[in-house]
Amino acid sequence: MNELLQQKIDLLPDRPGSYQMKDKDGTIIYVGKAKSLVKRVKQYFTRPQVGKVQRMVSEITDFDIIETNSEKEALLLEINLIQKYYPKYNILLKDGKMYPYIAVKKSGMPYLKIAHKATERKIYDYFGPYPNSSSAYKVINILNLCYPVMEAERNKDSSNLYRYLQQLTDPSYLKDGKVDPETVRKKVIAFLNGDTSQVISNYREKMNQAAEALDFERAEEFKEKIQDIEHIASSQKIMMKDRVDRDVFAYSTREGYISMLFLLYRKGILLGKNLYVNEIQEDIREEISSAIVQFYAAHPKPKELIIADTALQDELSAALDLDVIVPTRGLKKDLLMMALDNAKQGLDQHFMTARLEDDNIALLTELKEKLHMDRLPLEIELFDNAHTQGQDAVGGMVTYINGQKAPQLYRRFNIRQPNRADDMASMKEVIFRRCTRIVHDGLKAPDLIIVDGGTIQVEAATEAMRASGIKGVKLAGLVKNDKHETNSLMDGDTGELIPLDKKSPLFFLLMRMQDEVHRYAITTHRTMRAKSLFSTFFDGIPGIGPKKKERLLDAYPTMESLLNVTLGELEQLTDSRSATLIMDKINSLKVEQKRIDATVERAASQKRES
Incomplete structure (x- = not known):
């Protein structure tokens, strides 16, 4: 401990507050809270530390404090500072899944739209949340078909309004021969609140009428809509009869890691979960309280929160201004145990993934040796291209980090060269553009580039890399035999063909990579082709x-x-x-x-x- 730290610790008050640890550059690397600032901060430097805490303490050269009047204030201040500075040693909850709502306009015709916050605009009423956007859109499509006058008036298509009214599945919202927006609103809101009986009845009547008229295609359409509605209704089956918005929180620890899980119930329905796994840094209770308050700073609060720890009940209730319950029996206890099982499973999955990464490192070490590389190919980029007789030609690039897919790093390239049916020219263009971008923008280069092909593809890629000026990146190709089966690697530096054992784990890893880049290139091409046709x-x-x-x-x-x-x-x-x-x-x-x-x-x- 340096002299400055010792002097500042001696001056610390025995009061609640927040402390901010800094490194040699003055960057805040950790934010914490304490009932007693002097006792809490002193512990870092007087007690033996291990793991992540030990690493953090070794970097601390200074700290600041902010005194507060209560532990509640200290907790809320801690969250604000974490969200402001994103310290590297704090548990930072990445944004959890945000569930969509259906927004219904309050005045005039009740237009429908998707919203991801239930407080977006005051001119709308909000219903939901729904499990995903596709579910919400399906509901909107059903309602727009059932009450198409909403879309007719939105499009200002008065010339077709009469025909719309003639085709209405439910024409009962006409008042004195005119559309009554309030009647439409009541029917739409009833449906969104779970009363699907009237809409189903109207669809069933139309289905029967179409069948009697021998219009079986039309009858089948109405039957499909009825099935869609029944599926939506069954997916919203109430699990908690009181229909209260509540979350259930549980956690599990293992080998220095903690998993924290939120089960989200809305109107009694299990909507989904948010799971976070992090290395343990602080006292577990302090980490949990900080994480829970941080979570609700970014997500809507329910009416009640179920937890297992009575020691946190009062603190969280005061900080969040909601009912915090610690059940001892009954259905709520069962929900808590289910959340605990999910938290344990999430932690098990984390360690399983970690073991998989260890296995992949062993395979990448084998790949390094086969290609005579001077470092592990921890980041690999693979390339392929696709087109239809030269039309909508596209190049695809997929990235693997530590042997696992990194879809956020995938890239597509619209082929620019005139002869787009020339696969070698396309390959050369794509790799040249990628490598030039890395060189000019100072991006991190991959350790290894793999092309899907043999000698011709490798030569094209070699020319492109040389022209781009990129340095220190290994090149290889996946080569097929006379039976059209991948059986070897080609070293881009020497042209050496390196046989692959088709029963080896390394072979299967490379085949997964080859299949993925092919899938991505083909899928991207199909999307481009569809857009061209669609326009x-x-x-x-x-x-x-x-x-x-x-x-x-x-x-x-x-x-x-x-x-x-x-x-x-x-x-x-x-x-x-x-x-x-x-x-x-x-x-x-x-x-x-x-x-x-x-x-x-x-x-x-x-x-x-x-």
Whole structure:
């Protein structure tokens, strides 16, 4: 301990407050709270420390304090400082999953939209949260189909309003021959509150009418909507009859690590969980209280929180201003035990992943030796490209860190060179652009680049890397034999073919990497191709002008959503003749897409075999 630290410790008060530990650069590396600042801070330097705490203490050269009037104030101040400075030795809870709500406009026609905060704007009422965005969108689509007048008025399409009203699944919201927004609102809100009976009844009546008219396709559409509604209703089955918003918190410790789990119940329904695993730094109770308050600084608070530790009950209740319950029996105790099981499972998963990383390090060591590298290939980038007869050509790059996928580092490259059917020119362009970006922007270079192919691909990649000026990056290729099976590595420096044992763990790791870069390139190409087709899809269809095209693109913003549309849904947005023509084009496109996908797959396979 340096002299400055000793002098400052001698002056510390015996009062609650927050302390901020600093390193030699003056950076705050840890923020803590204490009932007694003098006792807590002195412990760091007078007691033996191990692990993460020992590492932190070795870096401390100074500290500051802020006195508070109470432990509650100290806790809240600690959270504010953690969120301000993000100290490296504090437990930092990454943003947990934010669950979507459906927002219903309070005045006028009750337009619906997705919101990720239930307090976004005061002009909306909020319903939810829902497990994911797709569930929320499905509910909105059902309601818009059931009450299409909402979309009709939003689009200001008065010319089609009468036809919309004729096709309404539930026309009972007309008042004196006019649309009554308040009646629509009541029906929509009833549905969002769980009363699906009226909507199902209306759909069932329409289904029967269509069947009697021998319009079986239309009847099937209504049947599918009924099944969607019933699925939504069953997924919202109440688990807690009191329908209270509550969270359940539990934790588990093992070998210097702690897992902290929140189970989230909304209106009695188990919505999901947020799990955090961190190395233990402080007293466990202090870490837990800090983590819980930090969690609710970023997430909506429930009405009550269930925990296991009575010592934290009063502190958390005061800091969070909510009911904190420590159950001893009954259903709430069962919920707590379930949360504890999940916390233990999360910690087990953490150690399993850590063991997997250890296994991968052993395989990467073997790869290093085979390629005569001077360091472990901890970061590997793999490249592949895909196109359809030169159209929508794209290059894909996937990244592996410590032998595991790192999707956040994946990159795609739209091929720019004119002969986009030339795989070697495309490979050269993609690797040149990637390596040039690394050199010019000072990015961290990978340890190893692997191309999907043999001599020709490796030579193209070598030329690109040399032209970019990148240094210190190893190159290798995955090579196939005469039976079109990957069986060896090519050393990019020497051209040496290195046989691979097809039963070895290293071979399986490389095959997973090869399959992943191929999947990513093909998927990216298909997405690009779909966008190209989609942008001009409605062009040339009789009866579809600019306004109708805009309305259709608003309703179906992606090719995926358009390919799943039904004739009945199209007839809600345009006349029957145009809807039929659109449906015919969709069906033709599906057939063509299957043919093109097969062509792309064959071309990619032939390229890898060369």
